[in-house]
Amino acid sequence: QVQLVESGGGLVQSGGSLRLSCAASGSFVTIYDMGWYRQAPGKQRELVAGISSSSTTNYSDAVKGRFTISRDNAKNTVYLQMISLKPEDTAVYYCNADIGRFSGLKLVKRDYWGQGTQVTVSS
Numbered sequence: 001q002v003q004l005v006e007s008g009g010g011l012v013q014s015g016g017s018l019r020l021s022c023a024a025s026g027s028f029v030t031i032y033d034m035g036w037y038r039q040a041p042g043k044q045r046e047l048v049a050g051i052s053s054s055s056t057t058n059y060s061d062a063v064k065g066r067f068t069i070s071r072d073n074a075k076n077t078v079y080l081q082m083i084s085l086k087p088e089d090t091a092v093y094y095c096n097a098d099i100g101r102f103s104g105l106k107l108v109k110r111d112y113w114g115q116g117t118q119v120t121v122s123s
Contacts, residue, residue, distance in 0.1 A: 002026040002112050004095045009117030012085055016121070020080040022095030022114055029107060032098040034071055034078040038091035038119075045094065049080060063089075085121045092116040 008020040024031060035050035049059045049069035057069050068081040078095060095114035100107050 002028050002099055002101065002110075004097055004112050004114035006093065006095050006114040006117040009093060009119045011120045011122065014085060014087055014121055014123050016085050017081070017083045018085065018119060019082070020093055020095075020117060020119075022078045022097075024076040024097055024099065024112075028099045028101045030100045031073070031076060032100065032109060034069075034095070034097045036069060036078070036080045037094045037096055038089075039094070039116075040088075040091040043091075048093070051078065082119070085119075087121045087123045089119060090121050091119060093119050 003025050004022055006020060006022045008018060010018060012018055032053050033050060036048045037045050038048050039045040047060055048063055049067055051057045051069045051071050059067060066084045071078045094116045097112050098109050099112055100109050
């Protein structure tokens with residue numbers, strides 16, 4: 001079994017900062033791409049930021065310059081540092097990871113999601 005557990009969400013004023021963390025645990029061989037998504041009420045889930053196994057990053061235009069994604073491979077953890085937060089950043093933030101596990105003798109890559117953490121930015 002593999003679990004992704006997020007932490008670090010909360011309530012912050014506009015212009016404030018938060019740091020989200022997501023740790024992978026369980027039985028697996030390797031973690032490929034990791035990322036953060038968010039879903040606001042009444043809206044579709046959208047990609048916020050992604051990071052490859054070699055730490056190449058990509059960001060949505062909405063957060064570019066304000067959010068920074070990073071990962072610590074030794075801790076199987078991905079982070080999202082958020083600064084200059086705006087009310088429109090309010091959403092449930094989900095961690096996502098492509099993780100390789102053995103199925104018999106075969107290495108199989110699967111997509112995993114965390115349970116989500118609420119970020120609320122007040123104006």
